[in-house]
Amino acid sequence: MTTHQPLAVGLIGAGRMGSFHAETLAHRLPGVRLAALADPAPGAAQRLGDRLGCPTAYTEIGDLFADPQVDAVVIATPARTHAGLVEAAARAGKAVYCEKPMAVTLSEADRAIAAAREAGVPLQVGFNRRYDTGFRAAHDKIAAGGIGTPQLLRSLTRDPKLHDPAPIPPWTIFLETLIHDFDTLRFLNPGAEPVEVFAWADALVRPDFKDRGLLDTAVVTIRFDNGALATAEANFQAVYGYDVRGEVFGSAGMLTMGDIRRSHLTSYGADGVAADCVTYDQDLFHDAYVAELADFTDSVRTGRAPAVTGEDARAALSIALAAIQSVTTGGPVRVDELKNE
Template sequence: MTTHQPLAVGLVGAGRMGSFHAETLAHRLPGVRLAAVADPAPGAARHLADRLDCPTAYTEIGELFADSEVDAVVIATPARTHADLVEAAARAGKAVYCEKPMAVTLAEADRAIVAAAGAGVPLQVGFNRRYDTGFRAAHEKVAAGAIGTPQLLRSLTRDPKLADPARVPPWTIFLETLIHDFDTLRYLNPGAEPVDAFAWADALVRPDFKERGLLDTAVVTIRFDNGALATAEANFQAVYGYDVRGEVFGSAGMLTMGDIRRTHLTAYGAAGIGAECVAYDQDLFHDAYVAELADFADSVRTARAPSVTGEDARAALTIALAAIRSVQKEAPVRIEDVKDEAA
């Protein structure tokens, strides 16, 4: 690839999130082109590629990795396939953007990180809240000391609807939902690392699926090495919309971020006061999703380190695994104990 040529990116996974990323690569980023789509489901890659005027579609993902026309790949497949695909893409010499979580075990995370480092390719992970203007501004203010020393932090994710509880893999609420909040809490408390975690989880939305392993509601408390105490919470069914918020309380002030309202319009009428709410992640974080791929493309072009690394993904995963262990033990879990078991 020469500097004047568009960055050729291949998309792996033509599902809901993959389709959005494909649209971004095809239409929203100057200097980037969608070069190929791969998905093992019959017809899925071809359908998406045709819709976006992409010339190449594969049902074998390895064929995309072997495609010499592809400079970088975006992985948007089911979570439990991510680590193996990161390894394969890195071995093929492709720069890698991977949706969260990058892995579901620390051994997988380590293999992915080592593979990318060994191949000398960038590895970026999709923690999109770092690219939201409100969350990014909060991070910058905390880092600049604008609210003094962080003392209390909060991050929450409430999805709008639990459509089919039978399709939710075990521990999803920690590995795929709260993983965002764990990364966000680290992002909002820069320079600090978690010491221990205590988690509670239950099936409160669909208690009839609890015996099948469903956990749809969770609260996690985390203690950081700078003394700050944090709370992460999640629920799979907020009937009013897609609710993502954060808060940092410090010795000299407080920051809040996140707004579920679709616009700043508030309606006053006989039924009371109301506002339209966002009910879809691609609406709430549309610009952040685009910005993270723009940043990935820039890191590939300029050969700089990605802003959100495999190590960041591993750190968030470590908290998630500590939270899972805490639920199992019904007791706090030291982060260091989880790390030691992976060593």
């Protein structure tokens, strides 16, 4: 750390994820300060700012982009607003960290990437699993050849509870949940790219919401250009807690990662052996959420390239869009034949 002037970060979106990131920026990162908050909901930014000692709160997001005190922005708003905000932030000359998914169409992904490139600002995307100790150690070992060539991969996400599904847009399971797994599979198969995707999805948790387009269970298989075959799997209601795991099988070994136990306490009783599970995602990935913002702010300060790029976001989105098209058509979809609409 050569500069004694802390990096001033503005955060957009005072919801659950935004509040957690705001707390990290306010308290957990030396050399960083939470300079401004913005949320269109009346009072939301102000209340969060009061709690965290953040001096400035906006209801107009544009005001935050215009604030000359802000060096970098963290975007934690609803998914469909992300790409436009990335563009606006980049045009305002701010370094950008954007929650996943960075975009929901390829064309808006391309525009966001182009905007950051033209403005010469760093752009990092919130694939937090890349910052989890186990997933990262797996990636490093695979990249170093530790299990030979990957042949079979698996990544899964099971959320602990299906929240009120009314406002959930169609395809959420692919665009917001499995997008993590698609990125994880690319992360764990370094250098390889997806070629073809086949997917099934259904409303098994809440069949009554199927006619509104809510799909809560999905299995996706992906063929990569190095021959590796991968599966990604998601479900919106795991009664035992938040379950995120990965497995990579290669020519020289296998790695498994992910742990749903909350602590290392094990209980042995008349009914058998038992352990607690993790219930909330911020428990499971608490350290990873902090680490990704630490890495982002560090890259901004030191000028090095961010570790998770807009291009990574676009590649994961391609898989999601191919999966959606596969569900719609009932057949496999080649990623290179996706229309860039």
